[in-house]
Amino acid sequence: MTDRDEIQAKILDLIEPFNKKGAAVTPATRFAQDLEWDSLTVMDFVASVEDEFDILISMNRAAEIETVDQLVDAVGQLRGE
Amino acid sequence: MSDLFSKFDDLIAMREGLLSTGVTDPFNLVMEKVESPTVAICNGRRTILLGTYNYMGMTFDPDVVAAGKKALDEFGSGTTGSRVLNGTYQGHRECEDALKDFYAMDHAMVFSTGYQANLGIISTIAGKDDYIILDIDSHASIYDGCAMGNAQIVPFRHNDIEALEKRLKRVPEGAGKLVVLEGVYSMLGDIAPLREMVRVAKENGAMVLVDEAHSMGFIGENGRGVAEAQGVIDDVDFIIGTFSKSVGTVGGFCVSNHPKFEILRLVCRPYVFTASLPPSVVATAATSIRKLMNSADKRAHLWENSKRLHAGLRQLGFKLGTDEPQSAIIAVIMPDLETGAAMWEALLNEGLYVNLARPPATPANMTLLRCSLCAEHTSEQVDEILGMFAAAGRATNCIS
Numbered sequence: 001m002t003d004r005d006e007i008q009a010k011i012l013d014l015i016e017p018f019n020k021k022g023a024a025v026t027p028a029t030r031f032a033q034d035l036e037w038d039s040l041t042v043m044d045f046v047a048s049v050e051d052e053f054d055i056l057i058s059m060n061r062a063a064e065i066e067t068v069d070q071l072v073d074a075v076g077q078l079r080g081e
Numbered sequence: 082m083s084d085l086f087s088k089f090d091d092l093i094a095m096r097e098g099l100l101s102t103g104v105t106d107p108f109n110l111v112m113e114k115v116e117s118p119t120v121a122i123c124n125g126r127r128t129i130l131l132g133t134y135n136y137m138g139m140t141f142d143p144d145v146v147a148a149g150k151k152a153l154d155e156f157g158s159g160t161t162g163s164r165v166l167n168g169t170y171q172g173h174r175e176c177e178d179a180l181k182d183f184y185a186m187d188h189a190m191v192f193s194t195g196y197q198a199n200l201g202i203i204s205t206i207a208g209k210d211d212y213i214i215l216d217i218d219s220h221a222s223i224y225d226g227c228a229m230g231n232a233q234i235v236p237f238r239h240n241d242i243e244a245l246e247k248r249l250k251r252v253p254e255g256a257g258k259l260v261v262l263e264g265v266y267s268m269l270g271d272i273a274p275l276r277e278m279v280r281v282a283k284e285n286g287a288m289v290l291v292d293e294a295h296s297m298g299f300i301g302e303n304g305r306g307v308a309e310a311q312g313v314i315d316d317v318d319f320i321i322g323t324f325s326k327s328v329g330t331v332g333g334f335c336v337s338n339h340p341k342f343e344i345l346r347l348v349c350r351p352y353v354f355t356a357s358l359p360p361s362v363v364a365t366a367a368t369s370i371r372k373l374m375n376s377a378d379k380r381a382h383l384w385e386n387s388k389r390l391h392a393g394l395r396q397l398g399f400k401l402g403t404d405e406p407q408s409a410i411i412a413v414i415m416p417d418l419e420t421g422a423a424m425w426e427a428l429l430n431e432g433l434y435v436n437l438a439r440p441p442a443t444p445a446n447m448t449l450l451r452c453s454l455c456a457e458h459t460s461e462q463v464d465e466i467l468g469m470f471a472a473a474g475r476a477t478n479c480i481s
Contacts, residue, residue, distance in 0.1 A: 040445070043217055043236055047244065056251045058212075058233040081253075 008072045027069040104422045107437040118457045131452045132436035137298045138457030139329030139369045152364035159359045168357030176363040179370040188342040195323030196222040198333030201351035204230035211257035242277045249285035258287035264307030265295035269402030270410030276311040290319040298327030298373040324366045379456040386454045393467040398480040413450040421448035427473035
């Protein structure tokens, strides 16, 4: 697995406990529209991603992330910084 | 033409759905007369007030009211100007002096509301490339202050010391850090572990701002708030507060010992670009603040009230926001909005006003009946209140 694959697999794991709808999750899945997460759920989820990868995802940065794919990219970048 | 209001359709539908059940609109109550800090006439009925922020009961204090009348006579109804132009009167200075004495701090800056104090201070002191680390349950005025500035905003789990520390340690080397906390969180009435959090913030080189809106006048030996009660007030860089709670009028402030604090008067936009408080308001505030310095007896009685209500509600079988009373706010957790609204209305019919709080203002999408006590509530009134909760709770099947 590449680094990116590993990040994606880990993020899919982290989504599970928040995926109350049991929706199928793909790289194109959108957090707000497809998973119907409200802002509080998003913040809880972001905190779990931060702790998993030991990074900070500011609200400013999180606001630009709509899909699973975009989150995987952002985590990759933030880990490199 | 697209209707810009279509974004509110879901909320409109939710409101209509709730009101169609025939329940009184909880967000449209009018107080026809106010008799005292604890009693008003609502819908023609004498109602005990248990949902105000009049913690110390100062709104009808004779000295406070007299000071306001005198200022109205001597200085007129309003300043019609900004604090930095023609809007600073003797009374504004006296009000800031009263705050400096109350908190024993070097600087005090009075804003037109508490909301603007948070908006102004937070958006001004944290700039681009700085980090604001804040509790996820922070008040809207704190989030709006963050949104108005351009710092990096990082929330952490409510009252979680370890989550705060982890995030502080991840901030890039050299970046400015501001930790924003509240003394009392107003939805559940719980307090922050400030002793540990302020220590962690200082160990990691952050400045600390604490909003003590719901603790002023009541918590701490001198009523300076939770930071005083937990012995860390000297390590707090900025305290934000309001006049619209224990002080009993309207307005907001920031006090600080920072040597460069006064420059904020020129650079803080919500301070500069708005009219200053009317002379009568700052006169009532200054008088009230000075009286609050010597209110140990009232503080003790308010604690008694809080403990009495908490224990009584718990005994009746209600689910409460905190295991022990931690402030003058006791939050009763309702199973859902419909039950909450029905219970709220049943209480109003009994002659009791409480706050109905609902998402998104509440944590974890809870519906709450928020009770806030006043030092002027008598012990007999608290017993009367418990009787009303018992009757309304049984009528709505909230308790058995």
